[in-house]
Amino acid sequence: MLTFHRAGSSGTGFITSTQYADAIPFEVKRVFWTQATPPEVERGHHANMATEEVLIALSGSIHVLTDTGCEKQAFTLTDSTQGLYIPAMCWTELRFSEEAVALCLASTDFSEADYIRDYSRFKQLAAHQEL
Template sequence: MAKTIDLTTFTDKRGNLTVIEKVIPFDIKRVFYIYGVDDSQRGGHRHHITFQAAVCLQGSCKIFVDDNSTKETFTLAAPNMCLILEPKDWHTMFEFSKNAILMVLASEYYDSKDYIFTPYENN
């Protein structure tokens, strides 16, 4: 099941510096970010092999996760909070704030064959 981790942040009078180092449970092969989202939902899939780490760099959004036994909605509203998604985690992203920027780190390069768009039957 998906879980959140706190990212180390250093703060002083100059501002904040958040580090993603030795806390992501996979090697990063792909980085993408989502922004300018209207009232639409994003995602709506799970993967065969790809792990993901989602960080809302600015603003906020919600991520619904279903791993076929547990359903949970996570709110990402701080750039030091990271949501780790396992391949089995069917997920949708929604309620993006107007200024939201959601960055996603992925364990695999893009491959359309890795996506499973059918939700679990218990949905």
């Protein structure tokens, strides 16, 4: 988990920034957001070969299951000043609360070739990486 700088007050509002971006372990090449995902829909179900990401819940909550092939972990993102670092070769599954908005900072531009969308193939590649 990464923590971002927040300034302001409850009377005037807050600004949260990656100004101190040295906490992000890669240069950000792409920024995208996900919104209006119904709570019954599970997103993700993929890993990226090379892309690293930081996932931030700007509003609502996002339940994230991560799987590196060696270890599975669950996270619930609810604080817009914190981001979850997702390394390359990490399978993710996401569930969004009503009205959740997710912001993602990515290390690469989009390329469909970078995506692993078959869990069995991911497990094979992850096992091969451990050797």
